[in-house]
Amino acid sequence: MNLPETFSANLKDILGEEYEAFEKALQTEAPVSIRLNPLKKFNPSFSLNEPVPWTSTGYYLESRPVFTLDPAFHAGAYYVQEASSMILEHILKNHAPARQPLKVLDLCAAPGGKTTHLASLLSADDLLVANEVIKSRVGILKENLLKWGFPNVIIVNQDPETFADLEGFFDIVLVDAPCSGEGMFRKTPEAVKEWSEESVSACSARQKRILSAAAMLVAPDGLLIYSTCTYNSTENQQNAHWLTRTLDFETVETDVPAGWGIAGGNPGLQFFPHKVKGEGFYIAAFRNKSRDERYVKGKPNIPRLPRKQTEELARWIRPEIFGAYAYYLKNDGGIVALKQTLLNETGAVLRALHKRSSGLDLGHFKGNDFIPSHALALSGWVSEEILRIPLSEKEALLYLKKESTGPNGHPNGWALVTFQGLELGWIKVIGNRVNNYLPAEWRIRMKLEE
Numbered sequence: 001m002n003l004p005e006t007f008s009a010n011l012k013d014i015l016g017e018e019y020e021a022f023e024k025a026l027q028t029e030a031p032v033s034i035r036l037n038p039l040k041k042f043n044p045s046f047s048l049n050e051p052v053p054w055t056s057t058g059y060y061l062e063s064r065p066v067f068t069l070d071p072a073f074h075a076g077a078y079y080v081q082e083a084s085s086m087i088l089e090h091i092l093k094n095h096a097p098a099r100q101p102l103k104v105l106d107l108c109a110a111p112g113g114k115t116t117h118l119a120s121l122l123s124a125d126d127l128l129v130a131n132e133v134i135k136s137r138v139g140i141l142k143e144n145l146l147k148w149g150f151p152n153v154i155i156v157n158q159d160p161e162t163f164a165d166l167e168g169f170f171d172i173v174l175v176d177a178p179c180s181g182e183g184m185f186r187k188t189p190e191a192v193k194e195w196s197e198e199s200v201s202a203c204s205a206r207q208k209r210i211l212s213a214a215a216m217l218v219a220p221d222g223l224l225i226y227s228t229c230t231y232n233s234t235e236n237q238q239n240a241h242w243l244t245r246t247l248d249f250e251t252v253e254t255d256v257p258a259g260w261g262i263a264g265g266n267p268g269l270q271f272f273p274h275k276v277k278g279e280g281f282y283i284a285a286f287r288n289k290s291r292d293e294r295y296v297k298g299k300p301n302i303p304r305l306p307r308k309q310t311e312e313l314a315r316w317i318r319p320e321i322f323g324a325y326a327y328y329l330k331n332d333g334g335i336v337a338l339k340q341t342l343l344n345e346t347g348a349v350l351r352a353l354h355k356r357s358s359g360l361d362l363g364h365f366k367g368n369d370f371i372p373s374h375a376l377a378l379s380g381w382v383s384e385e386i387l388r389i390p391l392s393e394k395e396a397l398l399y400l401k402k403e404s405t406g407p408n409g410h411p412n413g414w415a416l417v418t419f420q421g422l423e424l425g426w427i428k429v430i431g432n433r434v435n436n437y438l439p440a441e442w443r444i445r446m447k448l449e450e
């Protein structure tokens with residue numbers, strides 16, 4: 001790998017004698033790691049012998065399986081994520097405000113690595129808002145969140161500057177900022193070609209704009225977390241110091257065991273690939289010292305699902321979950337479930353933001369018939385009364401390719417097809433015909449091995 005000269009000179013300044021080891025690490029293969037979904041039980045086909053030290057759900061794999069050909073991957077049993085960024089868990093465990101419910105915003109969320117991790121760290125009573133400004137990246141964020149099955153999530157597609165009506169609303173705001181990507185040079189060699197001194201300066205200025213919009217949204221004593229996958233101080237330290245100098249934030253430092261190999265980021269933490277088993281990454285946390293809180297509380301301003309349809313819906317959902325949610329109708333007829341205990345908080349978000357989709361999307365009614373959504377299939381909410389049809393691995397892959405629906409001979413109506421107990425999606429049996437309801441855009445396009 002040919003590193004840009006000014007990049008190497010800067011890293012030599014930062015690392016001194018360690019520079020050679022750093023450069024050597026960039027010539028080795030990037031480790032493969034995954035994070036398990038605590039909401040889904042799963043029998044992996046690979047061994048999980050080597051945990052990532054700073055998270056309770058992350059593991060290194062010995063080699064890279066073809067994830068696309070693992071039905072458990074499509075069921076949301078795990079997320080493939082670079083290990084360094086899983087440190088988010090350690091930051092939250094040390095510094096998350098002790099409040100209930102927690103209102104959390106992931107401001108730069110796609111494709112959803114850190115959002116799914118946040119979802120695993122939150123309780124069923126907390127609210128998560130995931131925003132991605134670039135429209136073409138919202139689809140993958142939705143897909144990953146829907147597979148993950150955390151219900152109290154609102155997905156938004158807005159510029160951070162348009163969140164101003166939620167001043168002081170969030171207990172935790174994560175800015176995993178678009179950056180010059182120096183920490184990704186080993187994993188994504190194209191990042192080397194895109195790197196330039198100008199792009200470092202442009203990224204730094206953009207991060208400052210995002211951080212100043214983010215800072216307004218943090219509740220009194222709430223936490224602002226800033227991360228990048230880069231090393232230079234024009235982005236990391238300059239912006240971290242700017243936050244504490246210019247805005248009313250103080251740094252909160254995070255202790256890490258020396259054996260983890262993580263360097264101090266002055267402030268925060270810095271990961272280098274010659275010291276940790278992971279890619280380059282920077283993260284720092286700040287607490288809000290200001291008292292400003294200005295947002296409009298109130299129940300969601302969308303209509304409730306009519307009573308008769310709510311009664312029909314009850315048949316589909318586990319009773320212990322059904323009563324904890326309220327059911328609303330979107331403009332397009334879709335039904336969303338919003339947690340009863342979070343209606344005021346959800347209402348505030350729905351009033352303040354416009355380009356968003358809220359809560360768990362359950363499906364819609366066609367006349368008196370309920371058509372369940374793929375999100376419902378993967379949510380873990382479906383009542384035990386609804387038929388499950390277990391598939392073999394081969395049958396599961398054919399279902400996920402949308403080439404087959406599984407074995408015949410089942411009673412008429414809707415059924416969930418499963419693989420090793422993990423729900424994969426819906427089929428509907430109508431006489432001799434069986435329809436496969438996997439969303440076409442999610443089907444496996446890869447050729448299956450014979």
Ligand code: SAM
Nearest residue numbers: 108109110111112113114133134176177178210
């Ligand atoms: N948090 C994600 C994860 O863990 O999977 C990765 C986020 S990536 C580092 C940064 C994201 O910021 C990208 O999805 C990018 O589209 C988005 N972005 C780009 N420009 C932005 C802006 N001006 N404001 C907010 N987000 C922006």
